[in-house]
Structure formats: C-alpha cells, structure tokens
Amino acid sequence: MQELRNCERCGKLYRSNGFYKLCPSCWEFDEFDFRRIKEYLSNHPGAKIFEVSTALDISVGKIKRYLRESRLEIIEKENRFLFCDKCGKSIRTGKYCDECYRSMQKTLTVIYPGSRRTRRSTVVSFKSV
Ligand SMILES: [Zn+2]
Numbered sequence: 269m270q271e272l273r274n275c276e277r278c279g280k281l282y283r284s285n286g287f288y289k290l291c292p293s294c295w296e297f298d299e300f301d302f303r304r305i306k307e308y309l310s311n312h313p314g315a316k317i318f319e320v321s322t323a324l325d326i327s328v329g330k331i332k333r334y335l336r337e338s339r340l341e342i343i344e345k346e347n348r349f350l351f352c353d354k355c356g357k358s359i360r361t362g363k364y365c366d367e368c369y370r371s372m373q374k375t376l377t378v379i380y381p382g383s384r385r386t387r388r389s390t391v392v393s394f395k396s397v
C-alpha cells in the first residue's frame with residue numbers, strides 16, 4: 269500500500285506507507301529531535317515543555333505532536349496543554365482520554381488488529397507549565 273505524498277516538512281514527493289507524514293530524510297531529522305528531547309529530559313527530569321522547547325530550539329508544536337503520537341507524556345494529569353480530541357478533558361499523552369479510548373477500543377481493534385499501546389517503555393515525561 270504505497271502512495272505518493274508530499275512531505276509535511278519539506279514538501280518533497282515521496283512514497284508513503286501511509287503511516288509517516290514525512291519523507292525519509294525529514295523523518296531522520298524528526299527522530300534526531302526526538303532523541304534530543306529524550307536526552308534533555310533524562311538530564312533534566314521534570315523539565316517544562318517550554319523550557320525544553322527553548323533549550324533545544326524545537327517548536328512547542330512539534331513537542332505537542334510527539335505527545336499526540338504517544339511518544340512523550342506530561343507528568344501532571346491536569347494540565348492545560350493537551351486535551352482529549354473527543355471530550356476535551358486534559359490528558360497526558362496520545363489523542364484521547366482513557367475513557368474515550370476504552371469506548372473506542374472495540375472499533376480500533378477492528379481497524380488495527382493486534383495493535384496495542386506499548387507506549388510505556390519509550391515514554392519520557394514533562395511538566396506542562
Ligand atoms: Zn521531507
């Protein structure tokens with residue numbers, strides 16, 4: 269299932285497997301930034317999002333995307349940074365709160381058979397403010 273797409277970052281046409289929105293070279297940059305964030309957080313546990321963004325010169329929007337992709341998470345349960353796409357409750361990672369996620373899980377299992385959230389192992393934590 270490969271389709272031609274424009275890379276979200278540089279606009280170059282590339283063959284997508286439908287999962288990544290970036291061309292291979294931008295994806296590498298993206299991984300690189302992600303590793304820098306991880307490294308920074310392991311040296312500065314509990315750092316704030318804006319602090320990380322400034323220190324590494326990585327936009328807050330990008331960090332938010334990593335959060336949405338469940339690659340990072342926010343320490344506080346109640347934060348004013350990330351919200352459930354469905355009910356608007358504040359969440360720590362991903363797109364939905366646990367309740368909405370559970371109510372959708374049935375559907376998700378049909379669309380992505382065998383997919384489970386295995387995020388815990390790679391997650392690094394932030395403070396939101
Ligand atoms: Zn690109």
Ligand SMILES: [Zn+2]
Nearest residue numbers: 352355365368
């Ligand atoms: Zn929700």
